[in-house]
Amino acid sequence: MAPSARAQAQQDESHGSLHRPVCRQLKAHQAQIAGVHMRELFAADPRRFERFSLQVGEVLLDYSKNRIIDETMRLLLQLAQEADVAGWRERMFAGEKINHTENRAVLHVALRNRSNRPVIVDGEDVMPKVNAVIGRMGAFAEQVRSGVWRGYTGERITDVVNIGIGGSDLGPQMVYQALKPYRHPRLKVHFLSNVDGAHVKETLETLNPETTLFVVSSKTFATQETMTNAHTAREWFLAQSQAEKHIAKHFVAVSTNRDAVVAFGIDPGNMFEFWDWVGGRYSLWSAIGLSIVLAVGGERFVELLEGAHEMDEHFRHAPLDRNMPVVLALLGVWYNNFFGAESHAILPYDHYLRSLPAYLEQADMESNGKSVDRDGHVVDYPTGQIVWGATGINGQHAFYQLLHQGTRLIPADFIISLAPHTPDMQAHHDILIANFLAQTEALMRGRTLEETRAQTGQASPYQVFEGNHPSNAIVLTQLAPHALGMLVALYEHKIFVQGVIWNLDSYDQWGVELGKQLASRILTELHADVPAGGHDASTNALIDYCRRLSQPHPGL
Numbered sequence: 001m002a003p004s005a006r007a008q009a010q011q012d013e014s015h016g017s018l019h020r021p022v023c024r025q026l027k028a029h030q031a032q033i034a035g036v037h038m039r040e041l042f043a044a045d046p047r048r049f050e051r052f053s054l055q056v057g058e059v060l061l062d063y064s065k066n067r068i069i070d071e072t073m074r075l076l077l078q079l080a081q082e083a084d085v086a087g088w089r090e091r092m093f094a095g096e097k098i099n100h101t102e103n104r105a106v107l108h109v110a111l112r113n114r115s116n117r118p119v120i121v122d123g124e125d126v127m128p129k130v131n132a133v134i135g136r137m138g139a140f141a142e143q144v145r146s147g148v149w150r151g152y153t154g155e156r157i158t159d160v161v162n163i164g165i166g167g168s169d170l171g172p173q174m175v176y177q178a179l180k181p182y183r184h185p186r187l188k189v190h191f192l193s194n195v196d197g198a199h200v201k202e203t204l205e206t207l208n209p210e211t212t213l214f215v216v217s218s219k220t221f222a223t224q225e226t227m228t229n230a231h232t233a234r235e236w237f238l239a240q241s242q243a244e245k246h247i248a249k250h251f252v253a254v255s256t257n258r259d260a261v262v263a264f265g266i267d268p269g270n271m272f273e274f275w276d277w278v279g280g281r282y283s284l285w286s287a288i289g290l291s292i293v294l295a296v297g298g299e300r301f302v303e304l305l306e307g308a309h310e311m312d313e314h315f316r317h318a319p320l321d322r323n324m325p326v327v328l329a330l331l332g333v334w335y336n337n338f339f340g341a342e343s344h345a346i347l348p349y350d351h352y353l354r355s356l357p358a359y360l361e362q363a364d365m366e367s368n369g370k371s372v373d374r375d376g377h378v379v380d381y382p383t384g385q386i387v388w389g390a391t392g393i394n395g396q397h398a399f400y401q402l403l404h405q406g407t408r409l410i411p412a413d414f415i416i417s418l419a420p421h422t423p424d425m426q427a428h429h430d431i432l433i434a435n436f437l438a439q440t441e442a443l444m445r446g447r448t449l450e451e452t453r454a455q456t457g458q459a460s461p462y463q464v465f466e467g468n469h470p471s472n473a474i475v476l477t478q479l480a481p482h483a484l485g486m487l488v489a490l491y492e493h494k495i496f497v498q499g500v501i502w503n504l505d506s507y508d509q510w511g512v513e514l515g516k517q518l519a520s521r522i523l524t525e526l527h528a529d530v531p532a533g534g535h536d537a538s539t540n541a542l543i544d545y546c547r548r549l550s551q552p553h554p555g556l
C-alpha cells in the first residue's frame with residue numbers, strides 16, 4: 001500500500017507546541033500530582049478559593065476545584081508564554097490574517113469593538129461599516145417591533161423565521177433562548193435549520209404568511225440545506241400571497257455574498273452584510289444576530305456586544321496568570337494533554353442556557369478538531385476536546401452517575417446565574433443553586449468507605465465516591481445581555497488560546513467539505529436508473545437500498 005500523505009507527514013519531525021521542554025516538566029509534575037486528592041489540597045490551604053478564582057465584571061470563575069497547585073499554573077503559564085499566546089492574541093486584534101489556510105483575518109472582536117478604535121484590514125478601517133450595519137439592524141428591527149413594518153396585507157409581523165444552519169443558526173438560537181425574558185411580547189422567533197422536511201413542515205404549519213418574516217442567514221448563501229429551506233419557504237409564501245412583489249416585505253437576507261442574495265430574488269436593500277473575516281461560528285455578533293435584534297431590540301443587542309467587548313479588553317490586557325480565558329484554556333490543556341481526558345462537559349444550571357452546550361460544540365470542535373498543525377505537520381498529541389453537555393439539573397438525573405462513579409476523567413464547567421428572571425419563584429431558584437454547589441462539592445470531595453459506613457451504616461463499595469473530579473464554577477450575577485456577551489466571549493477566547501497552544505488554525509473547517517461533495521454526487525445517484533457504482537460495496541449497496549425504499553409508498 002502506498003504511504004498516505006498523512007503517514008508521510010507523520011514521518012516529518014513533529015514541531016508542535018507540545019514538544020517544548022516545559023511539557024516534559026508538566027508531564028513529570030502530572031506524575032507527582034496524579035495521586036494527590038483535591039481534599040488534601042483544600043485541607044492544606046484555606047485560601048485556595050482566593051488564590052484560584054477570578055472575577056471579571058459580573059462573571060466569577062472559581063477554578064480552585066481543579067487538580068492544580070501553584071507549580072501547575074506556573075508551568076502551564078510558561079507553556080502559554082512559550083507558545084506566544086500574547087503575540088497571537090495581538091495579531092488577531094490587529095487584523096492580521098491568522099486564518100492562514102483561507103488567508104483571512106479573524107475579527108469577530110471588531111464586531112463588538114465598542115471603543116471604536118480603528119481596526120485595519122487590507123488598509124481599510126472596518127469600524128465604519130461595522131457600525132453602519134449595527135445601525136441598520138437596529139433601525140430595521142425597530143420598524144418591525146413598533147409595527148411600522150407590515151406584511152403584504154397590512155398586518156404586523158408576529159413571527160420571525162431564521163433560516164440558517166451551523167453558525168448561522170446555533171449562535172442566534174442560543175442567544176435568543178438565553179435572552180427570552182427580554183423579547184418583544186408580539187414577536188416569536190423560530191429557527192429552521194434542518195433540511196428534513198419534517199422540520200420545515202413543523203415550522204411552517206404554525207405560521208401565517210401574512211405575519212411572518214423570513215431571515216435567510218447564510219455567510220456563503222450557498223449552503224444546500226439553507227438554500228433548499230429558503231426556496232421552500234418562498235414557495236409556501238407565494239402560494240398564498242400570489243405575487244412576487246410581496247416578497248420584499250417578508251424576506252430579508254444576511255450574508256457576505258451579495259450576488260447570491262440578488263440571484264435568490266431578495267432586494268439588496270433587504271440585505272444585511274457581513275464580511276469574510278467573520279467566521280461562521282463566531283458570527284452571532286454580526287448581521288447573523290439580526291433575529292436576536294428583532295427579538296430583543298437594538299439596545300439590548302448593543303449591551304450584548306458591550307459585554308463581549310469587556311471580556312475582549314480583559315483578554316487583551318490582563319496578565320496571563322489573571323486572564324480568565326487563558327486560565328480556562330490552560331486547565332483544558334492540562335486535562336486533555338497530561339491526564340488523557342477526552343471530553344469536557346458544559347453544565348448550565350439555567351433553563352435559558354440550555355442551548356449553550358450545542359453552541360459550544362460547534363464553536364470548540366469545529367475550531368480545534370484538527371490533526372494537522374499550522375505548519376502542515378500531523379500532530380502527535382490530542383487536540384480539540386469533545387465538548388458535550390446539557391442543563392445540569394436534568395443531567396443529575398441522567399448521566400451524572402458516570403461523572404461521579406465512572407472510570408473516565410471528565411472535567412466540567414458548571415454555570416449559573418444568581419438573580420433569576422422568575423423572582424416570584426425564588427424557592428425554585430434556591431434548589432438550583434443548592435444543587436449547583438452540591439454537585440461540584442461532591443465531585444471534588446467524593447465519599448470514602450469510612451464516611452459511607454458512618455452515613456449509611458453499611459460499608460458498601462458501591463456507595464463510595466472516589467471524588468477528585470475537576471470542575472470550574474462560572475457564576476453570573478444575572479443572565480442579562482451584557483453578562484451573556486461576556487460569557488460567550490470568554491469561551492471564544494478560551495478556544496483561541498487552546499488553538500495557539502496546539503499550533504492550529506482554529507478558524508478554518510476543511511473537515512466538513514468531503515461529506516458535502518460526496519452528498520451532492522450521491523443525490524444525483526439516488527435518482528439514477530442504473531445501480532450505483534464507483535463507491536465501496538457498502539455505500540453502493542446502501543444507495544440502491546435507499547433508492548428502492550425511500551420512494552413514497554402509497555398507503556403508508
Ligand SMILES: O=P(O)(O)OC[C@H]1O[C@H](O)[C@H](O)[C@@H](O)[C@@H]1O
Binds near residue numbers: 218220222223280512
Ligand atoms: O452560513 P453558511 O455559509 O450557510 O454556513 C453554515 C455552516 O456550514 C458550514 O458547513 C460550516 O461547517 C459552518 O461553519 C457554517 O457555519
